[in-house]
Structure formats: C-alpha cells, structure tokens
Amino acid sequence: MAELTQAQLLELVNTKKIAPGNPRVRQLTERIVTDLFKTIDELDVTPDEFWAATAWLTRLGAAGQTGLITAGLGFDRLLDIRADEADQKAGREGGTPRAIEGPLFVAGAPTSKVEVRVDEGEPKGEVFVMEGQVLDLDGQPVPHAMVDVWHANEKGGYSHFFPGMQPYELRRRIETDAKGFYRFRSFLPPGYAIPPTGPVAELFAALGRHGQRPAHIHFLVAAPGMRTLTTQVNIPGDSYIDDDFAFATRDGLIVALERNVAPKGYESLGITAPFTRSVFNFVLPRA
Ligand code: MBD
Ligand code: FE
Incomplete structure (x- = not known):
C-alpha cells in the first residue's frame, strides 16, 4: 500500500466497496474523480490551490450559492x-x-x-x-x-x-x-x-x-x-x-x-x- 502510484490510487478509489451501493452514483463519482485526478496532474495543481478550492466550496454551500454558480457556469x-x-x-x-x-x-x-x-x-x-x-x-x-x-x-x-x-x-x-x-x-x-x-x-x-x-x-x-x-x-x-x-x-x-x-x-x-x-x-x- 505504501508505494501507490497515481494510477493505482485511482483504481483503488474507484473499485473499493463492501456493498453494491448505487451503481449510478458509483459511475458518476468514478468519472468525476478520474477527471479531477487528471486535472490535478496535468495542470500541476498545487496543494494551496487544491485546499483553496475546497474552502471555496465550503463557503459556496454555506452562502447558499450553489444554484447561482451552476447558472453562471452554464x-x-x-x-x-x-x-x-x-x-x-x-x-x-x-x-x-x-x-x-x-x-x-x-x-x-x-x-x-x-x-x-x-x-x-x-x-x-x-x-x-x-x-x-x-x-x-x-x-x-x-x-x-x-x-x-x-x-x-x-x-x-x-x-x-x-x-x-x-x-x-x-x-x-x-x-x-x-x-x-x-x-x-x-x-x-x-x-x-x-x-x-x-x-x-x-x-x-x-x-x-x-x-x-x-x-x-x-x-x-x-x-x-x-x-x-x-x-x-x-x-x-x-x-x-x-x-x-x-x-x-x-x-x-x-x-x-x-x-x-x-x-x-x-x-x-x-x-x-x-x-x-x-x-x-x-x-x-x-x-
Ligand atoms: C436570477 O434572478 C435568476 O433568474 C437566475 C437564473 C440566476 C440568478 C438570479
Ligand atoms: Fe431571476
């Protein structure tokens, strides 16, 4: 486990389960996580950038502005x-x-x-x-x-x-x-x-x-x-x-x-x- 590559980590995240769960939720989560791993790697996202983004999402939800950003991003x-x-x-x-x-x-x-x-x-x-x-x-x-x-x-x-x-x-x-x-x-x-x-x-x-x-x-x-x-x-x-x-x-x-x-x-x-x-x-x- 200690020496995971990015590809191995992604595979683990996307296959891990103890129950069937909801197949549609699994499918969508897998796609989004895969795309985000790729974005972070290809655009060389720094830890500061990543944690700034999660803090922004927290504030977005707290401010009740999720519906505003979905509209603004099309x-x-x-x-x-x-x-x-x-x-x-x-x-x-x-x-x-x-x-x-x-x-x-x-x-x-x-x-x-x-x-x-x-x-x-x-x-x-x-x-x-x-x-x-x-x-x-x-x-x-x-x-x-x-x-x-x-x-x-x-x-x-x-x-x-x-x-x-x-x-x-x-x-x-x-x-x-x-x-x-x-x-x-x-x-x-x-x-x-x-x-x-x-x-x-x-x-x-x-x-x-x-x-x-x-x-x-x-x-x-x-x-x-x-x-x-x-x-x-x-x-x-x-x-x-x-x-x-x-x-x-x-x-x-x-x-x-x-x-x-x-x-x-x-x-x-x-x-x-x-x-x-x-x-x-x-x-x-x-x-
Ligand atoms: C509005 O009034 C509106 O109509 C939409 C779509 C998004 C934000 C504010
Ligand atoms: Fe309006």
Whole structure:
C-alpha cells in the first residue's frame, strides 16, 4: 500500500466497496474523480490551490450559492439545451421555449383566480400588465392552469433571499379561467446582479466576468395532462439582454411592450392611468 502510484490510487478509489451501493452514483463519482485526478496532474495543481478550492466550496454551500454558480457556469442552460434536443428527437417540438428556473423560485405563493396584482402599494416602477392565455399546441385553451409568477424588486432582490422583503413578496399564483386566460399587474422589474460579495462574486472577479442578468420575469405554468413549462420573459431594451450571466435569454421570450394603454377594463387591477402592457400566451405540449 505504501508505494501507490497515481494510477493505482485511482483504481483503488474507484473499485473499493463492501456493498453494491448505487451503481449510478458509483459511475458518476468514478468519472468525476478520474477527471479531477487528471486535472490535478496535468495542470500541476498545487496543494494551496487544491485546499483553496475546497474552502471555496465550503463557503459556496454555506452562502447558499450553489444554484447561482451552476447558472453562471452554464449548467442550467445546458440542461435546457439537452431537454430541447430530447424533445426534437422525440418529435415533441413546439410550444413556448423553456428557460431556466434559476435558484430563486419559492413554492407555495398566494393563489388567485384569473387575475392578480403581484406588487403592493405605491408602484416601484413602470406599471405593467401582462395578460394572455394558456394554450395547447393546437391553440385550444388550457382551463384551470396554474401560472406561478415571480420577479425581482426595484433593487433587483427576490423575496426569501434578499433582506427586508416580505414572505412571498412579488410571488403569486394565478389560476386561469375556463378559456385559459390569466392576467396580472406589477411593475417592470430592473435587472439582477449577483450579491456583490461572497463566493460567486469572488470567482467571477477571478474570471473577469460580470454577474448581471437583464430584466426578466419568471414563470412556471402547470396544468393536468400538460407538460409543466418553466420559463422567463425578458423586457426589451435592457443592455444585458444578449449578455446574461446565466445564459438564459432566448428568442421568442422577449415580450413586446405596448405603452400608454388606456386604463378602461383594467379597473379591477387598480389601474386608473395609462400603463404598459404585454400580451403573451403560454403554449404547452401534452405531457
Ligand atoms: C436570477 O434572478 C435568476 O433568474 C437566475 C437564473 C440566476 C440568478 C438570479
Ligand atoms: Fe431571476
């Protein structure tokens, strides 16, 4: 045992067992350990570098930023690209493009039927209404779909993650009516920036990268018998629209804005002055 070579050590690590364990976990661990041994050897990783990396991982977990780094290193978008490829191969094309959930979704937001005001009090930005239908691929309404919507506040912060916000602030669920209609009022949120200090900010500084996302609103649309859609829409005109640190913007998800829409018909949302609107349908394939 004393005179192990690198190759012998790797073989030992990857074959050691007293029980079958979980074959998939064994397979993935073996691959990752093998690749890391190779990286350390070929790039001549020093002990200082190695232990700095493990300390960084510890801080990453403690800061709750694992979901932020997966997005920033492209893994979330990779999974979407792979899901799109799988759909294409299976002939399951069409519908609203998926876009990454990101690390900031919180389940269980307050639910309303058909319409809701997402923000509260004085508008913190341009008053915005988004409305449309949930449809199937044939253009037929999907009744009683559940539309989860969540977005950042005027400082780019999300409730449950950003200090000083109320539980479920800027998070709501809307149940569509029999014709699949939904609508909500809020304000146009600004973009998002990663927390300025912390493990992700440190890595991004070392990589010479920014941690900005263009202005966006998240959705999760679910209905019985339909495939759940996780997506985001982008607000046009943001300078980061083609430079998202999370690689999540997509054609077909940049909403068209109509400005100066007359308030008539929007009184139930508390609207009494011209506002900004976007009509957007969510199209879901069958499950
Ligand atoms: C966000 O607001 C977001 O949407 C993603 C994907 C990653 C970090 C912050
Ligand atoms: Fe977001």
